[in-house]
Amino acid sequence: TQLLEQSPQFLSIQEGENLTVYCNSSSVFSSLQWYRQEPGEGPVLLVTVVTGGEVKKLKRLTFQFGDARKDSSLHITAAQPGDTGLYLCAGDETSGSRLTFGEGTQLTVNP
Amino acid sequence: GAVVSQHPSWVICKSGTSVKIECRSLDFQATTMFWYRQFPKQSLMLMATSNEGSKATYEQGVEKDKFLINHASLTLSTLTVTSAHPEDSSFYICSASRLYWGNTEAFFGQGTRLTVV
Secondary structure, three states, rough: OOOEEEOEEEEEOOOOHHHHHHHOOOOOOOOOOEEEOOOOOEEEEEEOOOOOOEEEEOEEEEEOOOOOOOEEEEEEEEOOOHHOOOEEEEEEOOOOEEEEEOEEEEEEEEE | OOOOEEEOOOOEEEEEEEEEEEEEEEOOOOEEEEEEEEOOOEEEEEEEEOOOOOOOOOOOOOOOOEEEEEEOOOEEEEEEEEOOOHHHOEEEEEEEEEEEEEEEEEEEEEOOEEEEO
16 A cells, blocks of 8 residues: 655644645555545545646645655645645555545644 | 545444445545545545445455445445444545546545444
């Protein structure tokens, strides 16, 4: 089973600050997804990155897939309280439809 | 994105009883569904992989006789927590995967908060 290390595990910042969440592995993934989960709900898919070096933007969120497809980052610009939640990265194992999840980053944006 | 519906969203049951949780993929067929357990502010812990028409594959440490999984159709998987005890209280989430342009995307149900008293 491929492992995904996600950091930081917890992050508490003030509204307006920028932040970056990292997702790293020693293994190569065919694709990587980022999810956001709010308390009491299931995770919601934010983006899928496929190509090494790929950068995708979703409003104030920027996702990047490493050149070697072993790591990914999520950058949030000018964070808002509505960005608070658990962010999860998940890698697509090439052997099937099973995803490997990182440990998650609990983000709190204080007003 | 695709829609996965999980029911119930919360349930309270007495110790020793059984609880069934349903997971439905509403707009696509899912040959594989997954059941997770999640503790507060932690990531998802995979319990089992539910395969349509065959036995589920359980992760190490998960009791198959306690967590019964049935995947009778391409759109429905059920998880039954048998003889529930307070330590089974948790947030249970299902997901259904589909291939999109050759890559796996997972869509999650809303989760079920189980409280055993």
